[in-house]
Amino acid sequence: MYNALVCCRAGMGSSMLLKIKVDQVIKEKGYPIKTEHGNLDSLVGFKGDLVITMDDLTAELSGKVPYALGIRNIVNKEEINEKLEEFLKTKE
Amino acid sequence: MLGILVNEAMIQFDVVADDWIDAVRKSAKPLLEAGKITEGYIQAIIDSAIEAGPYFVIAPHVALPHARPEMGVKENAIGITTLKNPVEFGNASNDPVKYVFTLSAVDNSKHLDALATLAELLDDEAFFNVLDTASKPHEVIDYINKLRKD
Numbered sequence: 001m002y003n004a005l006v007c008c009r010a011g012m013g014s015s016m017l018l019k020i021k022v023d024q025v026i027k028e029k030g031y032p033i034k035t036e037h038g039n040l041d042s043l044v045g046f047k048g049d050l051v052i053t054m055d056d057l058t059a060e061l062s063g064k065v066p067y068a069l070g071i072r073n074i075v076n077k078e079e080i081n082e083k084l085e086e087f088l089k090t091k092e
Numbered sequence: 093m094l095g096i097l098v099n100e101a102m103i104q105f106d107v108v109a110d111d112w113i114d115a116v117r118k119s120a121k122p123l124l125e126a127g128k129i130t131e132g133y134i135q136a137i138i139d140s141a142i143e144a145g146p147y148f149v150i151a152p153h154v155a156l157p158h159a160r161p162e163m164g165v166k167e168n169a170i171g172i173t174t175l176k177n178p179v180e181f182g183n184a185s186n187d188p189v190k191y192v193f194t195l196s197a198v199d200n201s202k203h204l205d206a207l208a209t210l211a212e213l214l215d216d217e218a219f220f221n222v223l224d225t226a227s228k229p230h231e232v233i234d235y236i237n238k239l240r241k242d
Contacts (some may be wrong), residue, residue, distance in 0.1 A: 013148070016207050020207060055185065
């Protein structure tokens with residue numbers, strides 16, 4: 001099981017919506033990923049496997065977290081699925 | 093439930109905005125007038141977007157302006173505004189913005205159901221049709237309530 005942190009700048013609202021959508025995709029596909037929700041402060045000491053956030057944040061995160069996954073369109077499940085698949089491929 | 097967070101007074105159609113800052117201000121106005129947020133909260137949204145970029149433009153043509161609760165949230169609420177002329181927020185993937193959902197959230201746990209409904213609505217073409225064609229706020233409320241019952 002992989003641990004993912006879903007976060008956005010404010011830690012309210014958009015990241016919570018993102019978590020809802022990501023969880024839907026994970027459940028539908030049966031991916032071995034568990035999500036928790038937080039804000040940027042949650043990144044301090046984060047021990048999980050990937051960070052899922054809005055696309056604008058990923059550049060800042062690269063190099064600082066094991067894997068940063070950025071979503072452009074929060075309601076596009078296909079985009080979310082493709083990017084989760086890409087992450088899982090790196091673990092094969 | 094979303095129904096308790098949105099009321100007719102917080103829904104406005106075809107608002108004319110000069111730019112994204114104007115759009116954020118005008119969309120938040122009903123929440124300010126209803127005592128859901130402070131003036132400082134609106135400024136915090138604008139300041140953080142200037143500093144960090146338009147992080148709350150989360151889907152094509154959809155913005156969800158919000159800031160941290162301690163910046164001036166008084167009560168949970170969601171405002172719904174459609175813009176007469178879509179406005180550029182500076183988000184290459186999702187510009188221009190036509191629908192603005194101003195979010196005022198005291199904490200995460202209490203409005204989780206409401207956000208789940210909002211997540212559904214943002215993925216629902218018929219909902220945007222209602223927003224485009226409705227002439228009275230109650231038509232939007234009726235649609236949301238109907239959705240909850242189905």
